[in-house]
Amino acid sequence: MTQANLQLVPLARIHGEPMLEMPHDLYIPPDALELVLETFQGPLDLLLYLIRRHNLDVLDIPMAQLTQQYMSYIDLMQRNRLELAAEYLLMAAVLIEIKSRMLLPRPPKVNAGEGAEDPRAELMRRLLEYEQMKLAARKLNEMPQAGRDFELVQVLIEQTVVQRLPNVAVEDLRQAWLALLARAKQNAHHKVRRDELSVREQMTRILRQLRHGEFEAFENLFDLHSGIPHLVVSFIAILELAKETLVEITQTETLGNIYVRASRSLTAAE
Numbered sequence: 001m002t003q004a005n006l007q008l009v010p011l012a013r014i015h016g017e018p019m020l021e022m023p024h025d026l027y028i029p030p031d032a033l034e035l036v037l038e039t040f041q042g043p044l045d046l047l048l049y050l051i052r053r054h055n056l057d058v059l060d061i062p063m064a065q066l067t068q069q070y071m072s073y074i075d076l077m078q079r080n081r082l083e084l085a086a087e088y089l090l091m092a093a094v095l096i097e098i099k100s101r102m103l104l105p106r107p108p109k110v111n112a113g114e115g116a117e118d119p120r121a122e123l124m125r126r127l128l129e130y131e132q133m134k135l136a137a138r139k140l141n142e143m144p145q146a147g148r149d150f151e152l153v154q155v156l157i158e159q160t161v162v163q164r165l166p167n168v169a170v171e172d173l174r175q176a177w178l179a180l181l182a183r184a185k186q187n188a189h190h191k192v193r194r195d196e197l198s199v200r201e202q203m204t205r206i207l208r209q210l211r212h213g214e215f216e217a218f219e220n221l222f223d224l225h226s227g228i229p230h231l232v233v234s235f236i237a238i239l240e241l242a243k244e245t246l247v248e249i250t251q252t253e254t255l256g257n258i259y260v261r262a263s264r265s266l267t268a269a270e
Contacts, residue, residue, distance in 0.1 A: 043087050043088050043090070043091030043092075044126060044127060044130045045130070045134075046070065046073060046088070046091075047066065047070065047091070047123075047127060048127055048130060048131055048134070050069045050070060050073075051066065051127070054069070058124060058127050058128060058131070059124060061120050061123070061124065063095065063098055063099040063102055063120065066095065067095040067096060067098075067099050070091070070092060070095055071092060074088065074089075074092055094123070095123075097119075098119045098123060101119040102119055102120075167250075167251075168249045168250060168251055168258060172255070173249075173258070176218050176219070176258050177235055179219075180222055180224070180231055180235075181228065181231065183219075183224055184224050184228050184231055185228075197229055197230065197233045198233070199233055199236050199237050199240060200237075202233050202234050202236075202237035203240055203241055203246075205237075206221055206234070206237055206238060206241060206247070206260075207241070207246065207247075207262060209221060210247065210260065210261055210262040211262065213261065213262060213264075214261060215250070215259035215260065216259065216260055216261060217257060217259060217260075218249075218257070218258035218259065221234060221238065221260060222234050222235075238260065246262065246263055247260050247261065247262055247263060248260070248261055248262075248263055
């Protein structure tokens with residue numbers, strides 16, 4: 001590449017126009033390249049930074065050295081035309097006051113075990129509390145956070161729900177029996193006759209009715225038109241079948257309808 005081609009390369013573009021050489025009247029302020037790298041969240045943060053940076057003891061602060069370093073930082077911010085918060089200036093006044101109080105002669109001791117209060121005590125207490133809060137905040141920030149260290153994933157777990165039917169109590173059977181009697185009285189006949197009724201025959205009839213292996217409504221096992229004696233014998237037959245575990249009696253819900261079906265062992269044998 002020739003020297004002429006090198007001169008044609010623009011140094012920059014201003015409003016779309018190439019700038020081929022640096023302007024001779026360009027003014028660069030002497031502090032244009034100065035950078036303030038440390039940022040603090042308040043005067044206590046700045047004081048703690050200065051103490052830890054220069055390996056000072058927070059329980060025995062050399063006020064002259066700390067005040068000088070703090071004021072140097074304040075002057076640096078003022079020279080760079082940075083707006084100072086009022087709390088920084090207030091802390092500067094506090095440091096100067098403590099330094100002045102330490103230069104004054106202390107009053108004589110009243111007792112051998114008593115001494116004048118250290119002017120730095122309140123500042124040291126505030127610095128220790130701030131350092132503890134800062135360490136606690138750092139530990140909290142180091143803990144895994146959703147959206148920063150990991151993403152939340154929704155996991156759907158399918159659960160197989162086994163329906164457990166409520167057990168049939170004696171009171172449920174009694175209520176069902178009373179309801180059947182009430183319905184049977186509506187169809188009662190006044191014809192007097194003598195019937196030969198057998199519990200075994202009714203048991204056989206009920207098992208034959210339940211041979212399909214499905215649940216049958218409790219009231220469907222009774223013939224309401226046959227009269228109360230037949231209802232009684234049929235009820236006894238159902239109780240005998242349940243006693244011999246030949247039928248299963250259950251409910252769909254508490255105080256709900258009662259259902260009866262032949263036991264699985266009986267239907268499997270058939």
